[in-house]
Amino acid sequence: MIADHVDMRGMTMSGPATAQGNGRYAITAEFVHGGNWRVTVQVNQDGANVALEDFDLAVR
Numbered sequence: 001m002i003a004d005h006v007d008m009r010g011m012t013m014s015g016p017a018t019a020q021g022n023g024r025y026a027i028t029a030e031f032v033h034g035g036n037w038r039v040t041v042q043v044n045q046d047g048a049n050v051a052l053e054d055f056d057l058a059v060r
């Protein structure tokens with residue numbers, strides 16, 4: 001998971017997701033401040049990137 005603060009160039013954070021079972025994964029993230037963030041979820045399998053999805057998240 002990568003989170004990019006789109007309002008502030010160069011501010012990003014990232015970390016791994018943990019398996020919850022039944023194909024579900026979870027992340028815990030502490031956003032340093034509110035604003036508009038773009039979260040990118042990246043799925044790697046056998047060292048290759050197999051899926052990539054972006055979504056926008058407004059942190060208030």
Ligand SMILES: [Cu+2]
Nearest residue numbers: 005008011033
């Ligand atoms: Cu920021």
